[in-house]
Amino acid sequence: MVGNDIVDLNEAQHASNWQRERFLNKIFTELEQRYIKDAINPFRMVWRLWSIKEASYKLYTQIYPSRFYNPMGFECTIENNSETARFGDFQCFVETMETSNYIISEARLNKQKLSSEIVKFKTTCQKEQSEELKTRLLNYVGSAYQLKKNEIEIPTLSNGKEQFNVSLTHHGSYGAFVID
Structure with a gap:
């Protein structure tokens, strides 16, 4: 099972106001907000974390078929370029690739290389x-x-x-x- 998500950075730059405190507080946990605050490029970190959350959500819904909106429930951890996401007892591994144009993430139950087309x-x-x-x-x-x-x-x-x-x-x- 696999989930993926892509963010067009140009579109995100023009279509979102991610710097609003209410936006950050609705979407990101305290840990994730620290990642954003400490990042060299906070804009890219916001969309990296968002992509991880979305990919993880897609994987989760394949395993536990349901539809819901709870981005705060999926907490991302980034350690030494290794990414995981948790939702309650659920945990998955995420591989993310960043280019100058987009950020793409894939979530799986086991670590694997990114293979999205x-x-x-x-x-x-x-x-x-x-x-x-x-x-x-x-x-x-x-x-x-x-x-x-x-x-x-x-x-x-x-x-x-x-x-x-x-x-x-x-x-x-x-x-x-x-x-x-």
Whole structure:
């Protein structure tokens, strides 16, 4: 099982006011706010932590199917470039990659290298981006597979015999998919 999340840094720069104290207090724990305060680049740390939380949430909902909003419940720990996230008794390992354009995170139950396929969109229409991402995923795996979603919209790939967990993400000009 795997969860991923991508943040377009240009979009985040223009669309959010992350420096508001109320924003930070609603999303980030005291530990995470210390990471932000102590970071060389607090903006990038905010979105790194957000990406870790979102990827972890997607993994959690694959294991415990439900939909809820509780970013404070997922606490991120970063030690020696090793990242984990906890939600109650749940813990996962996260791998994050930062570029000048985006930050992407993948959450798994075991440590693994990041394997998301990144997509740079030509359009800003979210519906078109979503369709392009799904099309790129299906082209990647071949025509024998279908993308299905369960009752709470968690996607899987299936060819009738095998089923694979998949995570999709898009934000701003970037998207990504990963298969487990």
